[in-house]
Structures are given as C-alpha cells and as structure tokens.
Amino acid sequence: MASALPIALTIAGTDPSGGAGVLADIKSFQSRGVYGMSAVTSLTAQNTLGVQDVFNVPAGFLDAQLGSIFSDEAPHAMKSGMIATEEMMHVIRRYADEHSIPFVIDPVMISTSGHNLIDEGAIDYLRDSLLPLAATVTPNIPEAEKLTGITIESEADIEKAAKIFMDEIGVESVIIKGGHLKGDAVDYLFQKDDSLKLSSERIDTGHTHGTGCTFSAVITAELAKDRTLEDAFRTGKKYITEAIRKTPELGRGQGPVNHFAYKGE
Numbered sequence: 053m054a055s056a057l058p059i060a061l062t063i064a065g066t067d068p069s070g071g072a073g074v075l076a077d078i079k080s081f082q083s084r085g086v087y088g089m090s091a092v093t094s095l096t097a098q099n100t101l102g103v104q105d106v107f108n109v110p111a112g113f114l115d116a117q118l119g120s121i122f123s124d125e126a127p128h129a130m131k132s133g134m135i136a137t138e139e140m141m142h143v144i145r146r147y148a149d150e151h152s153i154p155f156v157i158d159p160v161m162i163s164t165s166g167h168n169l170i171d172e173g174a175i176d177y178l179r180d181s182l183l184p185l186a187a188t189v190t191p192n193i194p195e196a197e198k199l200t201g202i203t204i205e206s207e208a209d210i211e212k213a214a215k216i217f218m219d220e221i222g223v224e225s226v227i228i229k230g231g232h233l234k235g236d237a238v239d240y241l242f243q244k245d246d247s248l249k250l251s252s253e254r255i256d257t258g259h260t261h262g263t264g265c266t267f268s269a270v271i272t273a274e275l276a277k278d279r280t281l282e283d284a285f286r287t288g289k290k291y292i293t294e295a296i297r298k299t300p301e302l303g304r305g306q307g308p309v310n311h312f313a314y315k316g317e
C-alpha cells in the first residue's frame with residue numbers, strides 16, 4: 053500500500069443537491085475516515101423532487117479522469133454508480149482489468165424519483181462484461197429482477213436470484229438489498245461458500261434519496277481499509293440505518309440521508 057491513508061474512488065454521476073451519486077459517496081468516504089476521489093460519468097440536474105436533466109460526459113473524458121487518477125496515486129478500492137452508456141462501461145472495464153483493487157458495482161438504473169439513469173442497450177454489457185469483474189455487486193430488488201430476469205417477491209426468490217448472479221452471470225459475490233420489499237429492511241450477502249442476512253426495522257420515512265449510493269460507498273470505504281466484505285456489509289448496514297433514522301428532512305421531496313448520524317467504529 054503506497055499510502056497509509058486509505059483511499060477510495062467513486063465513478064458515478066453528480067447530484068447537485070448532494071443527496072445521491074458522487075457527493076453521497078464522498079460524504080460516506082469522509083465519514084468513514086477514507087480519502088475520497090471521483091471520476092464523473094454524468095452531470096445531472098436533480099433535487100429531492102426528481103431528475104430534471106442529464107448530461108453524459110464523453111467516454112474519452114471519463115478515460116482522461118481515470119488516467120489522471122491511476123497514473124498518480126491509485127485508490128485502494130473503487131465503486132461505480134450511475135454509468136449511462138456502454139462506451140463509458142468499456143473505459144471502466146479497462147481500468148478494472150488493469151488494477152486489481154476491490155471494485156464494488158452498484159448497478160444504478162432508475163432514480164428513487166423514477167428517472168431512467170442508464171441506456172437500456174447498455175444493460176447487457178453491464179451484466180455480462182462489468183459485473184464479473186466486481187468484488188461485489190449491490191442491486192436493489194428491481195435491479196436484481198432486471199439483471200436476472202426473474203420476479204422477486206420472497207426470500208426464496210432472492211436466493212434464486214443470487215444463484216443466477218453467481219452461477220450464470222459469474223459474480224464473485226452479491227448483496228441484494230431488500231429496501232423495496234415490505235416488512236423489515238433486510239439485506240442479503242451471498243458469497244461462494246456462505247451467506248449472511250442483516251435485518252433492521254423499516255423506518256417510516258419518505259427520505260431515502262441516495263440510500264443505495266451511501267450503502268455501497270460505505271462498503272467500498274471499508275474495503276479500502278482492507279476489512280473483509282462481511283465486516284464491510286455489517287458497517288454499511290449500521291451506517292445506512294442510522295443515516296435514514298436521523299434524516300435531516302431537506303428539500304420539498306424525497307430528501308437525503310444523514311452522514312453525521314452513525315457514531316460506531
């Protein structure tokens with residue numbers, strides 16, 4: 053490790069209102085004592101009410117950003133969030149191939165407010181060529197359904213989806229988030245030889261903008277510190293639960309979570 057300070061990189065879109073995307077990731081890294089870096093895939097115009105516009109960065113400029121980072125001080129772990137086009141995925145794949153650091157893929161597809169954040173035609177490439185490079189993949193239920201082609205309504209369906217992720221898509225591990233199901237908020241980590249289920253009460257709030265970004269960023273931060281995936285998953289779950297419980301209630305729509313809330317180690 054060149055630097056004693058753990059470093060994590062996010063490759064994602066921006067949300068100027070600070071709830072999701074790159075800003076949520078950097079706030080999460082900072083809270084976990086990790087130095088944050090970012091390469092921007094898309095600039096969005098969005099707030100707690102929805103996504104008003106999207107500008108995709110040309111793939112060549114994403115390449116330039118990643119080149120600047122990796123030619124100087126390489127991160128110890130990285131994550132991706134919104135990647136709108138297949139061209140950008142080609143670029144990211146090249147860096148993931150060349151640098152063997154833990155890579156967390158949050159397969160962002162649709163915002164909480166319902167806006168499509170990925171080209172429909174890029175989903176096959178994401179599934180077949182990017183996901184197999186990840187240390188873990190963190191789909192929510194609709195994303196897991198889209199990527200596996202099955203309907204998920206129960207724990208048995210989640211297990212079936214995990215099997216497809218691991219045996220057919222070829223991912224090393226998958227964390228399926230149950231935030232979109234009814235009842236308690238239950239998340240599932242599946243690795244080759246074991247699985248772990250973490251449950252928390254479902255907090256009654258409309259303020260869940262950026263929960264997926266935050267959860268996967270905390271996991272990435274912990275992996276940058278060389279913690280195990282299981283430990284990282286446990287910390288991610290505790291962090292997001294407190295962050296949702298103590299939401300700052302910002303904006304007129306679905307507000308962001310609280311990055312000052314989690315006080316644990």
Ligand SMILES: Nc1ncnc2c1ncn2[C@@H]1O[C@H](COP(=O)(O)OP(=O)(O)OP(=O)(O)O)[C@@H](O)[C@H]1O
Pocket residue numbers: 072162163164191192193229230231232237238239252253254255256257260261262263264265267289292293296
């Ligand atoms: N109301 C809630 N109460 C407690 N935990 C929740 C709640 N909603 C989501 N979570 C937790 O937040 C994390 C993110 O889950 P979710 O399924 O919402 O992801 P997502 O849909 O990708 O998030 P995003 O809103 O950023 O798109 C998971 O750990 C999930 O269990």
Ligand SMILES: Cc1ncc(COP(=O)(O)O)c(N)n1
Pocket residue numbers: 064065066067072073074096098133134160162163164165260261262263264265
């Ligand atoms: C740039 C960017 N990345 C990710 C999301 C998903 O987050 P959410 O589902 O909470 O809107 C988003 N809205 N914007």
